[in-house]
Amino acid sequence: MSAPIGQHWKLINDCEDLLGADFRARTFAFAGPKTQVHTTLINHLGNPSATKAILYVHGYTDYFFQAGLAEHFIQLGYRFYAIDLQGYGRSIRPSTPPNWCESLEQYGQDLDIALATMKADGVDDVVILGHSTGGLVVSTYLAQPYALPERESYYQKAFPTISGLILNSPFLALPFPPAVLKRVSWPIRILVSLLPFSYLRAKKFTLYAKTIHCAFGGEWDYRLDWKPAQGFDLSFHWLREIIIAQRNLSNQRITIPTLLCRSDSSTIGKKTVQETQQGDAVLDIDSMQAAADKTFSNLSNAVIPQGFHDLYLSQPPARTAYLSAMTSWLETQDNT
Template structure:
């Protein structure tokens, strides 16, 4: 994990968020690996006196726009926050290529800023919710050697206690079935290590995107410049850092109470929207499950029939089951 960044972050903006009057956005700037970067903390203004909060971290080629997810946790009595990590969504800047990172660990800087700010807002306990690559980011963060008291001392800031972790289809393993995962991981790692500055160009609109956005007949309306249907060009360097983070995490053991939610099946490679929508069209569910069992020693799993890769963006029945699974788990956590 990257060393803490000290007291060098600066809040540069606070305003009503693009999601409307119920949401506030605060932007922070700080020194990234190569240039100044930004991170954006969005929060729902409901339950201002609550001392427990949910912090949501999005996935790859993504940003926070799921207002109904925030409202669900507000209805449960939590405060709700979400991050647009450096290089994503609200935090994209001309000097920062979208999705670029030197290592997965650098997003610990964003999380430090978010948690310290949440504590300043009066929150004492936080449950982190990570989707896809966000699940890898937050798991890597919680496995870091910098324990909470050390971070507090370094920054001279207080942090809330992270009491639980919820994972929505986390990117804990490459999208291959368990039987072939070990055979392909090393060749992929060697390839991306030999070509670290290469990109896989985004050319076609992927079927998963067609299953989501209203412009293609889906249910969701979001910014296509921040979550483009073709995706951003895939950096081989980014992929190498994902593989490294996955392998490191596989050798860690985390005792934090953890809920992993995933679809019942994978639908990778399906050719129609209807087929893709029967399960996770991005990651392999079984490899995800095996990776989670290796790392998390206090693990609860919830399988969501016909859940999409982002379970919240599923059709209503699967979305309801996903929200219910988190609600029930949170009730037991209390």
């Protein structure tokens, strides 16, 4: 669940971000499930008087580094914010393993902090953009019922209105085709539940990393200590919490206007970089679409030919199509 009413967080750092003078980073400390944790809110300094904003939430083994994405929304007249969740990127600390979580619901505290800070900055309206696991985190957050009247009143006063959701290749289902997913979901869930302290060790560089990082011939330069080419070790406990969150979400109906952006094909298991670059190398697009259709009752879709898993990191034609799809959808929302 999100942080209870009255729980506080502390701003411990406020400085120019590593992305340069156009970006500000604020780090907050608060109580996590076992120890103090940190979350970092980054924002572009453009459009400081605008009251509408985008909040970007990254994926697994990830952090915010896509400055051009921020600049795209600045040009559209929005303010732009991104969060490095507890245990990720700028928020990694020695006290907890990278990417560790007891439950996906704990990231509700990070989102509470981000939204309350944005409200204090003068933002009244937010569209949240969630990539991969970030899409699952945000959807889980939005599905939480604020049943107590005093809680609902608090949120209305302390937070901006969340008027829309954009999902960039969201991790709404395990990476198997629908027919296979039906057969393997329960065995996987039983396995990770029986062995919660086990890990799949990260050893080899992934083909997906080789398609995007400049060290391997890709376009993008990002920190490999925060987004390792081989990934971090995969915790069975984390995977169990993912499966639980996906299952819980499948029983919800989220009515907020939502845009699902995904590739037109999956390239999981391909043997070469060239083959991998033809689509989403991380998730199965058909299972993703089916899960989204089940959960979101006000859903629009944008299928991006040859889009990578992170559509913004795709090659230029697909990246342009992705940005155009979001722009068109936002314009439609503004006119309704």
